[in-house]
Amino acid sequence: MAPTVPVDTSAIAAHRPIVISGPSGSGKSTMLKRLFDEYPDRFGFSVSHTTRSPRAGEENGREYHFVTQDEFQELVDKKGFVEHAQFGGNCYGTSIKAVEDIAAQGRVCILDIEMEGVKQVANHPTFPRPRFLFLSPPSKGVLEQRLRGRGTDKEEAIIKRLKQAEAEMDFANSPEAPHEKIIVNDDLERAYKEVKEFIVGADA
Numbered sequence: 001m002a003p004t005v006p007v008d009t010s011a012i013a014a015h016r017p018i019v020i021s022g023p024s025g026s027g028k029s030t031m032l033k034r035l036f037d038e039y040p041d042r043f044g045f046s047v048s049h050t051t052r053s054p055r056a057g058e059e060n061g062r063e064y065h066f067v068t069q070d071e072f073q074e075l076v077d078k079k080g081f082v083e084h085a086q087f088g089g090n091c092y093g094t095s096i097k098a099v100e101d102i103a104a105q106g107r108v109c110i111l112d113i114e115m116e117g118v119k120q121v122a123n124h125p126t127f128p129r130p131r132f133l134f135l136s137p138p139s140k141g142v143l144e145q146r147l148r149g150r151g152t153d154k155e156e157a158i159i160k161r162l163k164q165a166e167a168e169m170d171f172a173n174s175p176e177a178p179h180e181k182i183i184v185n186d187d188l189e190r191a192y193k194e195v196k197e198f199i200v201g202a203d204a
């Protein structure tokens with residue numbers, strides 16, 4: 001067994017990261033965009049690692065930390081990732097160090113991740129426990145309408161997202177879910193107020 005990588009997590013402990021999850025189309029990007037606009041200096045997204053090749057205009061350390069398969073695996077073995085996954089034949093992961101980098105700037109790191117990632121974060125052996133928020137659509141029907149209304153997905157992708165949404169919702173409502181709060185995104189203003197209250201505090 002590889003020893004776990006020794007990463008200083010003192011800034012993370014002082015600025016506890018927030019994990020936001022919820023089905024695709026539940027409104028995570030919408031909420032986070034508003035929050036970042038309202039509080040430009042308060043939050044940050046960590047820079048992920050990936051084994052995919054950089055695209056034109058992408059810079060190592062800015063869009064991603066671009067690494068080889070071996071480098072990625074080494075970090076996996078050392079428990080250096082808070083969470084990691086494979087998409088389309090490439091590996092992606094959020095390192096503890098990347099989250100610490102945001103916290104060291106005095107910012108709260110926001111982790112926008114899906115169900116499998118949430119489970120990994122909740123069960124990580126050394127990562128300080130973040131705060132978990134789940135954003136839920138009002139119903140499956142409304143979710144479907146919003147995914148279609150967004151106009152970014154093909155029919156096949158919408159069907160896949162709806163199926164995945166069911167699994168996410170079941171997990172969020174199960175006893176092993178780590179979420180401290182589930183917010184239903186029906187009315188945008190009301191839901192945003194709740195999100196803000198959870199993330200920034202009632203006095204904000």
Ligand SMILES: Nc1ncnc2c1ncn2[C@@H]1O[C@H](COP(=O)(O)OP(=O)(O)OP(=O)(O)O)[C@@H](O)[C@H]1O
Nearest residue numbers: 023024025026027028029030146150185186187188
């Ligand atoms: N409360 C709301 N009422 C009506 N429409 C909403 C509401 N919240 C979000 N939407 C719309 O629903 C669509 C999906 O929202 P959004 O893209 O923020 O979801 P997401 O959770 O970030 O999805 P993904 O995980 O795929 O990035 C968008 O078109 C957005 O404008």
